[in-house]
Amino acid sequence: MASKQLLAILATSLGPAQAALEFKWIQQHAANPSQLNQMVTRRSRGSQPFGPLNLLTRPPVLIPRPETEDWVIRLADHLKSSANHRPTMSLLDLGTGTGCIPLLLCHLLPQGSLNAQGVDISTHALQLATDNALLCGIPPSSPHRNTPQNTFTATLGSFLSPSFPDGAKITPPYDIITSNPPYIPWDEYLQLPRSVTAYEDPKALFGGPSGLDFYHAIARLIRRRDFLNPGAIVALEVGRGQAPAVERIMRVDAHMRDTEIWSDPWGIQRTVLAHL
Ligand SMILES: C[S@@+](CC[C@H](N)C(=O)[O-])C[C@H]1O[C@@H](n2cnc3c(N)ncnc32)[C@H](O)[C@@H]1O
Structure with a gap:
């Protein structure tokens, strides 16, 4: 056309x-x-397919990208083997946006095996993630209801803040941490066309001067041993060329081990995995 x-x-x-x-x-x-x-x-x-899901999108919340869809499907396969052997797993998605990452995992993993929470600094994102959960038929978790379904709840909070998670309605420890945080460095951000910066919230894109601020914040969080359960897994999307630096942050700063780097279908190192 x-x-x-x-x-x-x-x-x-x-x-x-x-x-x-x-x-x-x-x-x-x-x-x-x-x-x-x-x-x-x-x-x-006004929607974007993400695996078998069709998610609502609304400016200024980041539209889910195909490279994210790819590693989330791969992560679901990776987790499926452990889902069969463990009781219900708990997951925290940092910077949840449309809720695409936890919602697709809730959809793909066996029912009753996953309680997911998503945190975002943007109220637009929280509303959209909550609407998407409703659309996908994924209920919120409730202390009063023992649901045999996978659940998802979106919560307001800034994981960049040194006081996080104080005051945020989240319930560590977690078995899984996922994040596709803002990772564009300052010099690249300044070169983005106005058509991108005008559509998508700068908070969804800009990752600090080096692009790595959010990975350092995640490392600070998971270094607190009360934040993760033994055997926990962390899966982080990274920008082009950032995988070795993020892998190092996970090993050295966060004291994680058995790190792996997954490439996307376009041959770019896209996801860093780390285990506790
Ligand atoms: C790159 S987008 C990813 C969104 C979604 N996870 C995805 O993969 O499409 C990053 C998200 O992080 C959120 N964010 C930015 N700064 C944050 C902070 N300090 N605390 C929590 N969320 C934040 C943004 O609002 C945005 O939704």
């Missing part, structure tokens, strides 16, 4: 100004014309 047509499709659901803005962003992120068509069609419906 020609660009003009695609723009017109977007404009019917978003209005001309927002459509023009988002179309530029989509053009920059699509790998080829067929992906461009797909992304426009999905966006015009």
Whole structure:
């Protein structure tokens, strides 16, 4: 389809100004014309497939990316073997956005095997993650209800704050920590086109001067031994070229072991895994 047509499709659901803005962003992120068509069609419906789920998206919350979908499906397979042998696992997703990571894991893992919590600093993200859980039929956990289903609850909090998790409604210790934190370094962030920075919240993208601030914060958290259960697993998405540095942060600062780096389908080192 020609660009003009695609723009017109977007404009019917978003209005001309927002459509023009988002179309530029989509053009920059699509790998080829067929992906461009797909992304426009999905966006015009206000949703984004993520594995078998179809998640709602709303600006300024980050639209889930295919590279994230890839490692989450892989993580689900990795966890499935332990899900059969353990009682219900507890998971914390740091910077949950649409809730895509915990919701897909809740969907893919055996029912009753996962209680997931998601933390985000953005109230827009919390509302969207809660709406997505409802849409996917994943109930919140409740102390009064022993549900045989997997559960997901989204909570407000800043894991960058030295006082986190004080005051946040989360319940460590956890068996699994997942995160796709903001990881774009300052110099790259300044070069992002205005069409990206205008659509997506800078808080969802900017990872501090080196891009590694959030990984250091995660290491500080998990170094507190009351935060993780024995045998816990940590899975962190990283930006291009950051995997060795994040692996080192996990080993040296967080005292984790058995680290692994997973590449995405495009050959980029994308996920650092670490075990306690
Ligand atoms: C790169 S986005 C990832 C969103 C989602 N997990 C995904 O994979 O699509 C990072 C998320 O972290 C959130 N965030 C940024 N700073 C935060 C903080 N200090 N504490 C909690 N969440 C934060 C943003 O609001 C955003 O939703």
